[in-house]
Amino acid sequence: GENVEQHPSTLSVQEGDSAVIKCTYSDSASNYFPWYKQELGKGPQLIIDIRSNVGEKKDQRIAVTLNKTAKHFSLHITETQPEDSAVYFCAASSQTDSWGKLQFGAGTQVVVTP
Amino acid sequence: ETGVTQTPRHLVMGMTNKKSLKCEQHLGHNAMYWYKQSAKKPLELMFVYSLEERVENNSVPSRFSPECPNSSHLFLHLHTLQPEDSALYLCASSPVAGTEDEQYFGPGTRLTVT
Numbered sequence: 001g002e003n004v005e006q007h008p009s010t011l012s013v014q015e016g017d018s019a020v021i022k023c024t025y026s027d028s029a030s031n032y033f034p035w036y037k038q039e040l041g042k043g044p045q046l047i048i049d050i051r052s053n054v055g056e057k058k059d060q061r062i063a064v065t066l067n068k069t070a071k072h073f074s075l076h077i078t079e080t081q082p083e084d085s086a087v088y089f090c091a092a093s094s095q096t097d098s099w100g101k102l103q104f105g106a107g108t109q110v111v112v113t114p
Numbered sequence: 115e116t117g118v119t120q121t122p123r124h125l126v127m128g129m130t131n132k133k134s135l136k137c138e139q140h141l142g143h144n145a146m147y148w149y150k151q152s153a154k155k156p157l158e159l160m161f162v163y164s165l166e167e168r169v170e171n172n173s174v175p176s177r178f179s180p181e182c183p184n185s186s187h188l189f190l191h192l193h194t195l196q197p198e199d200s201a202l203y204l205c206a207s208s209p210v211a212g213t214e215d216e217q218y219f220g221p222g223t224r225l226t227v228t
């Protein structure tokens with residue numbers, strides 16, 4: 001099955017700086033890579049996703065890049081704001097599972113300090 | 115009420131108790147999921163239901179028993195739990211059971227087993 005590793009586990013940034021979270025996956029057949037944001041006391045919420053036929057996707061201050069050869073993908077947050085403080089999870093879907101379930105990373109706690 | 119709701123939000127139970135977690139989605143989705151979230155670990159998929167039929171049972175101990183009476187409601191019945199079962203239990207739904215549909219998460223039930 002799929003195995004997803006996520007780094008770093010915690011990330012502190014100054015407001016206005018950029019934050020980068022990196023994930024690697026093991027199954028070369030995976031083709032869908034979402035990112036979820038979880039705020040305190042809430043469930044995870046999808047913020048951006050990318051499919052394997054695309055190398056980069058951007059939505060305002062958030063961007064995701066995918067390197068299929070190296071089997072890693074990254075989340076980039078620019079001009080960070082205090083409301084970006086949350087736990088971020090990457091995930092990948094493995095096509096070797098008949099159902100194709102999502103495998104999540106362990107999460108990155110992002111703290112944006114004013 | 116909109117989105118995915120879960121009750122109760124917090125639950126403390128002894129190892130000999132029987133309790134149930136409830137999830138309700140108001141999104142018209144056909145797939146519902148139970149996840150277990152433990153500190154510093156990836157989200158663990160427990161069960162998946164598609165149109166009220168269980169399509170995934172991810173090697174979950176029998177002390178956890180899911181029930182899906184209709185596509186809007188999902189229950190997780192708990193009995194004779196262990197302290198290591200203490201975690202945040204998240205319910206999610208999606209339009210269909212498949213990894214490329216966004217999953218909408220509820221806020222979770224924080225379970226403590228004493």
